[in-house]
Amino acid sequence: MSDGTNREHRLLLLAALSSVATALVLIAAKSVAWVMTGSVSMLASLVDSVMDSMASLINFVAIRYSLVPADEEHRFGHGKAEALAGLGQAVFIAGSSVFLIHQSTLKLMNPTPIEASAVGIGVMVLSIALTFGLLLIQRYVIRRTGSTAIEADSLHYVSDLAVNVGIITVLALSSMGWLWLDGAVGLAIALFILRSAWQIASESVQLLLDREMPGDVRTRISAIVSSHHDALGFHDLRTRQSGRTCFIQLHLDMDQNLTLRMAHDLADRVERDIKRDFPSADVIIHLDPVAVGPKVRVEPPQAP
Structure with missing residues (x-):
């Protein structure tokens, strides 16, 4: 500990x-x-x-x-x-x-x-x-x-x-x-x-009942992902709070031509930056390969 x-x-x-x-x-x-x-x-x-x-x-x-x-x-x-x-x-x-x-x-x-x-x-x-x-x-x-x-x-x-x-x-x-x-x-x-x-x-x-965390949390996560040049976007962002730990899950879009090592390193960097903003976070990132194209920032849906 x-x-x-x-x-x-x-x-x-x-x-x-x-x-x-x-x-x-x-x-x-x-x-x-x-x-x-x-x-x-x-x-x-x-x-x-x-x-x-x-x-x-x-x-x-x-x-x-x-x-x-x-x-x-x-x-x-x-x-x-x-x-x-x-x-x-x-x-x-x-x-x-x-x-x-x-x-x-x-x-x-x-x-x-x-x-x-x-x-x-x-x-x-x-x-x-x-x-x-x-x-x-x-x-x-x-x-x-x-x-x-x-x-x-x-x-x-x-x-x-x-x-x-x-x-x-x-x-x-x-x-x-x-x-x-x-x-x-x-x-x-x-x-x-x-x-x-x-x-x-x-x-x-x-x-x-695992209510979504406030909208400003989702906005901060969106900004973190967008700060990485190799991240083409993300979707299916889910968050919840349990005691002092917040659980953050998302699908990260990346170039399908990246090697496994490069894709893994990118996910690690995104996870590291999210944890810098949310020190008690438990972060799970799923990697989604997409065809090479212009970088698109995907805004997460607003929490209800």
């Missing part, structure tokens, strides 16, 4: 462990704050953190499994474990949102004063600081690894920042008599969490 791969593995595990640790600290702090304030908005934030911790644990297990090298039974590796983890997160998050919708509705029907608001505000400020620090770590890891699981985990932590600011507003205004605001914000948080669950589930399902 190369040094670069080892470094990616360490970064992924660091991000996963940081997420778990952050969620556990926030659960402890928000539990105390909820007991002291009785705020349903605080309860919503607590439940969200519990879901975060469960999702982070799923992520940690999935990432460790996805890093296992390809074997005889899994020739394409274990990268789809990350997409499965994202789907599992979506289920947990959706379940928490349904619970919060119920609790928030009850709070709207029977609003009650919030106690010890200062404690709740302090916990929310702590939550914002810890969440922001975690997001910095996750963004760095996503840029270096392209991990689907870490990106999904990061999505609902981003939403947590907005949620925490909203809860601080609720705690501050409730002391001024705006008792209904607690239930309303709790309901808004629940709906926001449900939307996040839908986004994570949709992306995970598409990855499991």
Whole structure:
């Protein structure tokens, strides 16, 4: 295993462990704050953190499994474990949102004063600081690894920042008599969490269904092939993402009069250049002989 791969593995595990640790600290702090304030908005934030911790644990297990090298039974590796983890997160998050919708509705029907608001505000400020620090770590890891699981985990932590600011507003205004605001914000948080669950589930399902990679990826591959003078064009380009590995397959057109050695060397050069742009790519190139003629650049069809 190369040094670069080892470094990616360490970064992924660091991000996963940081997420778990952050969620556990926030659960402890928000539990105390909820007991002291009785705020349903605080309860919503607590439940969200519990879901975060469960999702982070799923992520940690999935990432460790996805890093296992390809074997005889899994020739394409274990990268789809990350997409499965994202789907599992979506289920947990959706379940928490349904619970919060119920609790928030009850709070709207029977609003009650919030106690010890200062404690709740302090916990929310702590939550914002810890969440922001975690997001910095996750963004760095996503840029270096392209991990689907870490990106999904990061999505609902981003939403947590907005949620925490909203809860601080609720705690501050409730002391001024705006008792209904607690239930309303709790309901808004629940709906926001449900939307996040839908986004994570949709992306995970598409990855499991081997959706084509974005159109700009196909454009870059077209430019790479066209940069080689002996490449007469290409067709049947297929791409898909599995964890951090992208699979790229294409048929490369070349002069039928080239020797086997020359044709092989050309394919190797094209593959090398594709991997330079996509370091984690698994590239398969099929050689198609064509009659000698003017070089024609074949544009790949746009991804749906």
